[in-house]
Amino acid sequence: MSDQLERRLGAAGATAVNVLAMIGVGPFVTIPLLLRTMGGPQAMLGWFIGAIVALADGLVWAELGAAMPRSGGGYQYLLEAYGSHSAGRLFSFLYLWQTVAGMPLVMASGAVGFAHYAGFFFPSMTAWQSKGLAMAGCGLATACIYRRIDTIGRWSLALGVLTLGAGAWIVADGTTHGSLSSIAFPPDAWQLSRGFFLGLGGATLYAAYDYFGYNTICGVGGEVVRPAVTIPRSIIAAVVLVCTLYFTMNLSIISVVPWRDAAQSPFIASDFIARVNGTRLASAMTILILVVALSSLYANMLTFSRVPFAAASDGRFFRVFARVHPTGHFPSFSVVYMGVASAFCCMLDLDALINAVTVLYLMIAAVPIVPAVTALRRRRPDVARPFRMWLYPLPSLVAMAGWIFVISTSGWRYIATGAIVIGAGVAAYLWRARTAGEWPFEKELS
Numbered sequence: 001m002s003d004q005l006e007r008r009l010g011a012a013g014a015t016a017v018n019v020l021a022m023i024g025v026g027p028f029v030t031i032p033l034l035l036r037t038m039g040g041p042q043a044m045l046g047w048f049i050g051a052i053v054a055l056a057d058g059l060v061w062a063e064l065g066a067a068m069p070r071s072g073g074g075y076q077y078l079l080e081a082y083g084s085h086s087a088g089r090l091f092s093f094l095y096l097w098q099t100v101a102g103m104p105l106v107m108a109s110g111a112v113g114f115a116h117y118a119g120f121f122f123p124s125m126t127a128w129q130s131k132g133l134a135m136a137g138c139g140l141a142t143a144c145i146y147r148r149i150d151t152i153g154r155w156s157l158a159l160g161v162l163t164l165g166a167g168a169w170i171v172a173d174g175t176t177h178g179s180l181s182s183i184a185f186p187p188d189a190w191q192l193s194r195g196f197f198l199g200l201g202g203a204t205l206y207a208a209y210d211y212f213g214y215n216t217i218c219g220v221g222g223e224v225v226r227p228a229v230t231i232p233r234s235i236i237a238a239v240v241l242v243c244t245l246y247f248t249m250n251l252s253i254i255s256v257v258p259w260r261d262a263a264q265s266p267f268i269a270s271d272f273i274a275r276v277n278g279t280r281l282a283s284a285m286t287i288l289i290l291v292v293a294l295s296s297l298y299a300n301m302l303t304f305s306r307v308p309f310a311a312a313s314d315g316r317f318f319r320v321f322a323r324v325h326p327t328g329h330f331p332s333f334s335v336v337y338m339g340v341a342s343a344f345c346c347m348l349d350l351d352a353l354i355n356a357v358t359v360l361y362l363m364i365a366a367v368p369i370v371p372a373v374t375a376l377r378r379r380r381p382d383v384a385r386p387f388r389m390w391l392y393p394l395p396s397l398v399a400m401a402g403w404i405f406v407i408s409t410s411g412w413r414y415i416a417t418g419a420i421v422i423g424a425g426v427a428a429y430l431w432r433a434r435t436a437g438e439w440p441f442e443k444e445l446s
Helices: 013-024 026-038 041-067 076-080 085-117 125-146 150-179 193-210 229-255 259-263 269-278 277-302 306-313 332-345 348-368 371-378 392-409 412-436
Strands: none
Touching: 013 026, 013 150, 013 193, 013 229, 013 277, 013 348, 013 371, 026 041, 026 085, 026 193, 026 229, 026 259, 026 269, 026 277, 026 348, 041 193, 041 229, 041 371, 041 392, 076 085, 076 306, 076 348, 076 371, 085 125, 085 193, 085 277, 085 306, 085 332, 085 348, 085 412, 125 277, 125 332, 150 229, 150 277, 150 332, 193 229, 193 277, 193 392, 229 269, 259 269, 269 277, 269 371, 277 332, 306 332, 348 392, 348 412, 392 412
């Protein structure tokens, strides 16, 4: 059924989709969290490490996306790399499992961040009113992507320019009003203790959350024009653009706002603009952030809705997810499901959403994807590879080391949660596989 989708998303729209998914409201709410995690501006090291790992992992996704430009992204890559009649079925099922069960957390975090910044205008808003506003944001994003993909591409391009403009505004004001010499590090900032590395892991986790989204285009690979060229370029361009923007934006903020004040600020970007330009322009920045948050929400919902659609089209998930809109040619039911599930997840707090979804995604999806490049090269040398990662296999090694570092320093609570979700996913797969006579029960039932 995936052949019912049309290739209408060009290079500019593809890059814009990735940029929107990466930026969102993330950096505008996580800067204080990073500073508190390491107790000072040395937390910038987390942004730097996160950028290196994101680029390395982006090269992994670029090679896989160019070789297999089909909707479903990681689900399809794991199935092909590890074998459609062997462990690939389990890995791809787990990827689907975390997408359907966990990815609504990503979109909910964007919606909750949106409601959080709306508190700048409505300081008396209660917790329940904030949650209701976040749910409404999910509903609006669902309505926005319930349409043809070429329309979405045009919207993404326009909103991508707006998103980069918000970051560029902060960088410009920081350049003209800030001073790097005013950044004061605490006396023990660079003391290499256990606490330093745990803090660095936490800072890198928040950075990883903010960088996630550079592979968004892989989820709609079946709707991309000239995917062999467009997918790698859009991933690399998005990583370079956003990582550069994040680093300079954070430097700009802490060069104006003392880091102790920034660590306690509920609206750091708005407070930054208020210090430099006054409250009127701070209100304009807040409106811009609200638009950016909703833009990222719908960009993520766009790609995540395609993963269960691809699985259902292959007969490996509930058939209702394979429904395609008769005139718009998009996965209608899957879009609605993601919107409803995301709205439900808005009941959780922002910090818990960020930590849980980051660790869950890394454990179930990101770590298995990294060696998939090597597995595919060895198992399927016949597959055309129009893009090959640079300096192979170094990017794979860097990405794997980075993700393991983030997971190991995240805390037992989130690791245990990820293990429980994985265990439940394996049990669900084995139950389904035995019923359907699939691997590893094929021989037993034949």
